[in-house]
Every structure is written in structure tokens, then in C-alpha cells.
Amino acid sequence: MIRLQWKTKITEMIGCKYPIILGAFAGFDDKELTAAISKAGGCGVLTASTYMTEDEFRYALNYVKENTGNPFIINFSTFSPITSEHRYYKFIQLAKEANVTAIITAGSRIDNLGKAIKDNGLYWIHKGTTMKHALSGEKIGADAIILTGLEGGGLKNPQQNTLLINMIHAKKMLKKPFIASGGISEGRGMLAALMMGASAVHMCTAFLATLESPIPDSWKQKIIDADSFNPDFIKFVCHFTSPKPKSTDHSMAAGTVKKVITVKELIQNIITEAEETLNNLGLNTDIIQF
DSSP states (O other): OOOOEEEOHHHHHHOOSSSEEEOOOTTTSOHHHHHHHHHTTSBEEEEGGGOOSHHHHHHHHHHHHHHOSSOEEEEEEOSSOOOTTSHHHHHHHHHHHTTOOEEEEESSSOHHHHHHHHHTTOEEEEEESSHHHHHHHHHTTOSEEEEEOTTOOEEEOTTOOOHHHHHHHHHHHOSSOEEEESSOOSHHHHHHHHHTTOSEEEEOHHHHTSTTOOSOHHHHHHHHHOOTTOHHHHHHHHOOSSSSOEEESOOGGGGGOOSOOOHHHHHHHHHHHHHHHHHHTTOOOSEEEO
16 A cells, blocks of 8 residues: 655645644643644644643643654634733743744634734634634634534534535635544545645544543543434534534544544554545555645
8 A cells, every 4th residue: 555645735834744633622632642643743732721821831832842843733712802911922922932833723803813923923723613704714814724514522603514515615715725623533534624625634522532632531431432323412512502602522523433542543543544545546646735
């Protein structure tokens, strides 16, 4: 089987080997998990909201740097406007000093924070749950967009569409590179997203169920036991009883995770499955440019 070089606009932007990015899950995607993902060739993400002080954040940055020589990035999420005194502004400078290449933002009224990210020479990736959010992020200057489908976990929006429909429209409507998010956990899902125009995939649930993940074993077992065909589970993840956004700690990816394995095994399984799929199509190249 031919081993491929995975090159996309996002791998070139961040510097990671594979177009696989950890989805932020505040308090659970910790420095150990971040380091393990980057070390395995993906892109680990450190969630800044977990750290209340500059010293705590600096320690986490140094830990990841010391445990992987590979790139990792930072996630800034907020549910309220970011003032100029917010610790995130100092965190940007600390991230730059640690040679972080990009920062993800999620939230509204993020313009000034995004400008500060770019003024410090870092790439700005903005995350949204609807095409309206994606277009807004692009308009205010983000270098790339994460667009999360209805299948994903985290903050859910009643106006969210499915991953498939998001990919179709994103390819037509966005000028900047975009990253597919929502329900992806294996190689065929990653490959499908890339072939539909995404430059990377954004995964959380599958990484939460790995050996390095800090969540309790009981939660990991819940992910493994999840039945994505169960109407109650579908309703919990995808359906809404209120016109307002809500959060969920599950995604439809839970129904595809079958056992707890290491981060390295997960990433290698994803890449191997994607490469086998491409090889079965009779491709005779060792470089795939998405």
C-alpha cells in the first residue's frame, strides 16, 4: 500500500503532519491530551479558558512544547464580549513566545481579539455553528473557518445544518479554507470531508475516548456504549425543544467509537483507513493535495 503525504491549506498553515485537529472541550482537552495528539502527527489544541492566570497558561504551554516538537494551537472560547483587559490578550503574547502558529476563536463580537491575534503574527481560525457565523468570521478577517454540523457536540444552535449540507455550501460560499466538524471519528469520514472541500477535520468525541483523555472511565464507556440509531440519543444530540442555543456533551461520533485506544493508535487508524480507501480507487500517487 502506498503511504501518502497529506497536504492541505490547513496542514501548511499550522505545520502539522495530518489534517486532524482536536475539538476544544474546556476542562477535558488538557495539556497531556494536547501533547499526545501533536506528537502523533495531528494538531493538539489547548483550551485557554481552562487557565485563570498567566503562570498556569505558561506552564501548560511549556509542558506541551517539552512533550512534542510538533505544532499545537490554542482555543479561545467566550460567551460574552472580550474587553481589552481580558487575560486572553496576554495569552496571545505568551502563545507567540511559545511559537504557537494559530489560535481558534469561538463566540460573538470577537473582532478586536481576532485583530490582536493577527497583529501578533499568528493565524486566526474562527469557529461557528451556522453558515451565517462562518461568513461573518470570514468577513471580519479570520484566515480559516471551522464549521460544525448538527452531528457535533458542544454548543448547539437551532439553525445548525448537517455536516454534509455544510460542506456543500461551504465549498461554494467561503473563500477561506474551512475545517469540517461534527460526528467525524474515522478515516472515511475524514476523507469524505476533504473530498468535499474541507482542508482538515475537527474531532472531539473520538479523542475524549482515548487512553490519554482525562475524562472518567465511566464517561469513556458511555461513549463506547452509545447507540447512534437510538431515537432518544438522536434527539439528545440533534433536536431542539427551545429556539435558543444549548450545549450537549455528546456527538453522533459516539456511536462509532468501539473501544478505548491510544491517541497514536486512533490517528494511525484514521490515516490507514483513508489511505486504504484511496489505494482501492487505484491511485498511483504518494501525494494527495486537497
